[in-house]
Amino acid sequence: MDTTMSEGFIRRVRQFLPKSRGDKVAFAFLVVCIHLIFYFEQFRVLPEIYHQPCLASYLHTAFMVFVYINTVGNLFMMMNVDTTTGSHVLPSVLKPGWHFCASCEANSPPRSFHCWECSTCVLKRIHHCTFTGNCAAWANERYYMVFLLYMSVGAVYTNVMNFDYVWDVMGGLNMKSFLTMLAPLVMWLAGAAKAHTFFVSLMSMICLIGGAFSLILFYFHTKLTLMNRTVFEFNKRIGDYDLGWRQNLEQAFGTRWPWVWLFPLLPSPLPGNGLEFPVSSDVSEAVKDM
Template sequence: MCFMMTGCKYIANAYPKRFAMTVHPAAIGLVLVGTVLFLSLDMFYIMPKIYDPDGLFFKIAWLISLFIVYNLLGNMIACHRTSSAVTSLPKDRQIPSPEEEHLWHFCDQCQMLVPPRSWHCNLCKCCILRRDHHCIFTATCIGHNNYRYFFWFTMYMLIGSLLSLATHIHLLVINEEMRRQYAIIHFTHLILFFKPMSFKSIVLNICFVLNIYACILPLIMLGYQIPTLYLNTTFYTPKDLSYNQGLRGNFMAFMGKRGLCTFISPSIRSPLPHDGTQWQTKQLSSTV
């Protein structure tokens, strides 16, 4: 994973325009195709084999699936559309006050002073407030204003892929006929007796493997982001604990005043405690 991120970072810095034109559409397309694939497979093929299509549990499964898809795609779109660029600030806040000027630093690319924790992105071609990283799945930088949407997008990606994998495993447990379709269970039998697999079995096995990878990706992403949220750091500055204000304070700084309520829907308004130009430090108990 580290090798992949290093490689992507190198290519993005060397060929930013080409990287944005190829990797962004491919990554977004991967999320959209994966969402449609797993939703269709679960709700039109696997779930009818587990529950009665006319029963209550099947209808509840549909509601849960649509809720997950709504939040996954809704947070993805909101993350892309919400700018964390320094230039998104009101004009009067793009210039530091005299007492804050010594805390700001100069960006050679933007040719302007930028607030603390703001850094330049070669792909976005601007400085980002509390820049965390550039996300290829949302085609934008993750920063102060849109981190909430990115975090829940990743969380719902994990929840959706785990539930999809759980339905596969549930069907394997209760349905002997389906168990015969999966090479992961009958691998030895296939090797010893060279028994060919049907087209349906091949598709199911491919989807099962893809589902496992779909669980691993957001799990790794959250593995980086949960410490960031817990300690009020960033992806590139994980050891800088000077802004750590405790779990509650850090959570509010990322998610806004409504905190966990933002999990329910990306449309819920949750104003952030500040505009991203002033940050409370732990050691000095002062604003920077």
């Protein structure tokens, strides 16, 4: 009995873990960076700013833990939610707006596409995220967006916190510090930078590059969410599902959309079933009827 349960749990975990080698490497890099940055800020930078425990240091710690929990929690939830059409009973007759997927050998609903990385059709497929090894889609858009939100918040926060500390460690702005920030590994291997300086410059570079990447992604996907579009619909200029910003947010984040940023386990049921979606013409007709 225990063996059967263990095997079932392992199969479930493997189902949602990245499948391709590239996704596995990107996911491992992301997870390591998140934990390294948390360690760096909490146990290296913060003690240098506040040499003794005080109210400010406690508030910083509380904020960092809050951001960390929401980042990791939403990442886990995004990967653990079933985004595929497999859990739905699909009709054998091709309905209007549906299409046949030759790979899955099944009818696929509107806004759904086959993902070659996930090897399945995905409901309202927004795009495939290499760093999570999963598709951002109808069922997990909430978790993906809040994950990007806290990655962006954490990036801005860490870069502001790091500035004075990194400046002191690097010895101000000069050619050596510039080259160390640009290529920390090369400078360390060449003996031009100490191990501590290498680690600090590496963490600073990860925070800067990762922060810029997170902010760009968050801006772009916030734009998509407010327009209720997938990446495909954005590229093809399809705006049929734009219901207005408030309803678009509810479509993405659920009925409790103003509060989902607080905690990843907060229930927020999504309207609909992922197979059918209201279009803007339906909203216009409803307003006319009123």
